[in-house]
Amino acid sequence: MVEVSFQYHAEPASEEVARRAWSDIQTCREVYNHALTQEYHPAPDGDKPSYTAMQNKLPDWKRDWEQWGEVYSKCLQMAVRRITHGETVLKELKAKGYDVGRLKWKNPREYRSITYNQSGFDVDSNTGRLDHAVVDFSKIGRFHLTYHRPLPEDGTIKQIHLKKQKTGAWTVSIVVDYNPDYPEKPAVEDIEPEDCVGIDLGIRSFVHDSDGRAVDRLDLSDDRERLEREQRSLSRKQHGSKNWERQRRRVAEVHQRMTDRKDDFKHKLAHFYTLEYDAVFVEDLDVRGMLEADGNARTKAEVGWRDFITVLTHHGKKNGCHVVEVEPVGTTKECARCGVETAKPLWVRTHDCPSCGFEADRDRNAALNVFSRGLEDLGVVHSEGTPVETALPVGTDSVPAKRVVEAGSRCLKEPAKQASRQG
Numbered sequence: 001m002v003e004v005s006f007q008y009h010a011e012p013a014s015e016e017v018a019r020r021a022w023s024d025i026q027t028c029r030e031v032y033n034h035a036l037t038q039e040y041h042p043a044p045d046g047d048k049p050s051y052t053a054m055q056n057k058l059p060d061w062k063r064d065w066e067q068w069g070e071v072y073s074k075c076l077q078m079a080v081r082r083i084t085h086g087e088t089v090l091k092e093l094k095a096k097g098y099d100v101g102r103l104k105w106k107n108p109r110e111y112r113s114i115t116y117n118q119s120g121f122d123v124d125s126n127t128g129r130l131d132h133a134v135v136d137f138s139k140i141g142r143f144h145l146t147y148h149r150p151l152p153e154d155g156t157i158k159q160i161h162l163k164k165q166k167t168g169a170w171t172v173s174i175v176v177d178y179n180p181d182y183p184e185k186p187a188v189e190d191i192e193p194e195d196c197v198g199i200d201l202g203i204r205s206f207v208h209d210s211d212g213r214a215v216d217r218l219d220l221s222d223d224r225e226r227l228e229r230e231q232r233s234l235s236r237k238q239h240g241s242k243n244w245e246r247q248r249r250r251v252a253e254v255h256q257r258m259t260d261r262k263d264d265f266k267h268k269l270a271h272f273y274t275l276e277y278d279a280v281f282v283e284d285l286d287v288r289g290m291l292e293a294d295g296n297a298r299t300k301a302e303v304g305w306r307d308f309i310t311v312l313t314h315h316g317k318k319n320g321c322h323v324v325e326v327e328p329v330g331t332t333k334e335c336a337r338c339g340v341e342t343a344k345p346l347w348v349r350t351h352d353c354p355s356c357g358f359e360a361d362r363d364r365n366a367a368l369n370v371f372s373r374g375l376e377d378l379g380v381v382h383s384e385g386t387p388v389e390t391a392l393p394v395g396t397d398s399v400p401a402k403r404v405v406e407a408g409s410r411c412l413k414e415p416a417k418q419a420s421r422q423g
């Protein structure tokens with residue numbers, strides 16, 4: 001069984017439904033803030049109330065604040081549970097070495113969704129209209145969904161989140177528990193090293209792989225320019241006015257577009273790698289993030305990389321491909337052929353081994369190290385030569401990110417064939 005969230009664009013059936021939905025979301029926010037500031041934070045460390053303990057106070061709170069009783073009661077419980085959930089996330093971040101504060105009181109712009117857990121909703125996907133479904137939320141009303149992707153037939157709906165995005169658009173995310181029909185991953189003993197690939201987070205490019213591909217970062221310069229323009233225009237409008245509100249949505253729309261493009265890019269790239277190979281090896285950057293916290297650009301790239309690994313793992317399941325995270329320490333310093341370490345400052349673009357004479361682009365040398373670590377971790381046997389000799393030699397073919405997005409993965413296939421022919 002897996003839990004998958006399906007997201008749909010949604011339209012409220014009427015203005016009144018939209019008004020009630022937003023009002024209920026804000027009530028959930030008030031409950032969240034109340035539980036956080038009056039129950040959770042005042043309790044001493046080590047003796048924080050559980051969410052059940054806080055939930056049990058809901059009937060009392062509803063007596064004090066009558067309008068809280070107008071919201072479907074399970075939703076209020078879920079609002080209280082967000083505290084426990086948020087706390088877990090903070091703990092995980094802290095364990096990874098991040099400097100985290102504590103959970104904060106939320107303002108209306110920071111709290112934009114309501115969660116229906118197990119009950120209080122009705123999903124109807126047999127409306128007789130193509131790509132259309134209706135969700136009826138208890139105490140709120142009906143939302144029409146653009147039902148482009150049907151829910152799995154044997155699935156059980158666990159939860160539904162109704163959210164008003166910053167753009168003003170509504171989305172409905174349906175969390176379903178089901179048994180997916182994923183292909184089995186190939187048995188390790190049947191995997192040939194040629195059917196594996198090591199991918200390194202590139203410095204100049206987004207990724208660099210052991211078959212010699214370099215995929216450029218997505219070019220977002222047009223979107224960034226537009227964003228600056230819209231933000232400048234927002235700053236000239238009177239805060240809170242109708243024009244300001246309209247402009248604020250425009251800014252949110254550009255943000256959303258950029259997020260969508262980045263997601264799309266990662267999905268296409270992940271789809272390509274997991275279809276093309278039996279196993280994909282990547283660096284486990286959680287570890288590296290802690291060890292080398294140098295500079296903002298790098299940190300940003302790592303956040304993108306972490307996201308990419310999540311997407312890659314998901315596509316790995318769908319396409320029957322192993323995705324293995326390997327130890328990242330030393331992948332740039334180590335020589336991929338002989339293993340001797342050479343210190344390299346960031347500006348040194350080539351790896352030039354003083355010990356064995358192996359020469360390669362810096363990122364490619366790193367990708368080859370990821371490749372051999374992956375073979376070892378997964379247990380793929382390579383009969384002749386070192387992994388590096390199996391993967392060598394190919395030049396670097398740079399693939400512009402734009403082509404990945406526009407043409408899907410097709411353009412990426414050619415260097416792969418070339419690699420196996422020459423290698």
Ligand SMILES: [Zn+2]
Pocket residue numbers: 335336337338339340353354355356357358
């Ligand atoms: Zn060497």
